[in-house]
Amino acid sequence: MSDPAPWPDVRQWHRPLLLVAAVTAPFVVISLVGTVLDDRVLVGAPIWAKPFKFAVSIVLYAVTWSWLLAGLRRHRLARWAGTVIAVALLVEYVVIVGQAVRGRQSHFNVATPLDATLWGIMGSSIAVLFVANVVVAAVLVRRRVGPRPLTWAVRAGAAISLFGIGIAFLMTGPTPAQRQSLRDGTFTGVVGAHSVGVTDGGPVLPVTGWSTTGGDLRIAHFVGIHALQALPLLAVLLTLLAARLPLLRDEDLRTRLVLVAAGGYAGLTCLVLWQALRGQPLLRPDGATLAAAGALIALVAAGTAAVVIAGRRGARRPSTPGPAAGGRSR
Template identity: 30%
Template sequence: MEFDDYRKQPLFWNGIAMAVLTVAILPLLFLDTRTLLGTNVWIKPLKFSLSLGLYSFTTIWVLVKFLKDWKFNGRIQMVLTITALIEIVLITLQASRGEMSHFNVTNTWNQIVYSVMGTSISIFWFFHLWMSYQIFRKQSIPKSVKESLVWGLTIAGFGMIIGFFMTSPRPDQLEAMKQGIFQTSGSHNFGTGNPGGSLFFLGWDKKLGDMRVPHFFGMHVMQIFVFLSAYLLGKTNSNQNLVFVRLSGISFLIMNVVMVIQTLNGESVFYFNPLYTSIYGFCILMISICLFKLSSQPKEFHKEVIV
């Protein structure tokens, strides 16, 4: 695949823009010591630039490799690029102001920012699913490769929609709004009690439920399956490979769903619970076996052109 096929694509340059922003933010972590909720104000835009950059680069590979002839390819890239840029620009702007970008309804400006971000990410999610459906319909993709792509894109879509659990106002927030007090609407925290400390950089709570964990996990399982699909392009297209990919997809999806249930029950994914931890362990074992089996499959020595 020629580099020219990528550098002409909007989503590729969106990934480059996210990489540039990431590099620009890094020195600010040391030069700007302001904190928000106990965390440096620039941590959040840094996490989002990394996440959106990774999404952009993996998604553009999928679009160029498998959907190059799709008439809506360019349009869907533009929508994904514009909505991603809206998200990161507003997050970065709010960080520079020392304000929360999410859940912040303290004044009219912050309410507009929060509303626009919610709208843009909803549009982003819809077009992501549309692209996923086109991959599902594409008949010329080898079965095991398509299976991997569909699982990755579908679980990513599930991971994105999890975010809406965080946007629903809590009872105490609704009560405060009725009294004319506007502070926050929604939260990534679930459960009550004392926090159990947080993970370095990511900030996820180790004891109480934090919906950012399954949200992040679901979105970035996609990269695992995209890399797997690239690997499987050079392998024999067998039913055995198809089964192993499907079992991996089912295992990852089960993990993601269980993460959501555990979080809604007020427990962190990193908090030891015999039931949930056993499920995660079984799924990880199943995934490890499947990936090992897939990596030991013979190569297929012929060129295949996806049209």
């Protein structure tokens, strides 16, 4: 029996997650328009930049999970967990947009009772999102969602994505400067930060808003979360390329390539997290970061080469004749 198709019928996709994607998608355009028409700046960035970035991320995340959960449509717990993910994403985004409209910081803001309540709601939604992802990831360990390369890509992507979500909790504690302000009475109402070694709101990269003067935990958070898109898309791409490249027709070889890529992606997530925790900007790596990056690239290249070489040797190896062929008279 052939493996399930990598693209289930869209009617089987998880509808609550599709609904969240449909509701959030217009805010990609709305936020861009807001950036042009609304000249307010918050924490060093246009006030509609955060709603824009989160809209893009949520649409990608919700559509991906909706597609993947189609492969688990008979598993009630996974489907319910998907609905919880949908609700958590929607709650988080409503708070982000609401605070942008009010001209208030959404993340880490406890300056007023309302701000603190909204930040508490957002933080709780992130915690619920994390737990729901754990549930689905646990189901994926034992269930297939398609061909083996896709199944392993989804499993690895879900695990790395969980790690990426977890990085958000590193941002919620008070910085040394904030602890000092609580002691000396100069507290400004913010507990937590995206940046390491510098204050949020300084010079940043375009679009992403990542700090150019210090470490930024959002980089590893972003990279880790979107393993859920990158690795499954790689598996699908390898399947499509198999029509043109005979070597990739071996499903075991494609599976091993996916696993090598997953190891490299996990290594990249850890690398940018390590870089950020040392207060180092993404585009200004020191010698240790460059050495670690070079070692990671070398390991991934060596793993890929080993898989390809083994696959070529297997393809050239003559098959053993069966009993009928061996006993055939000349």
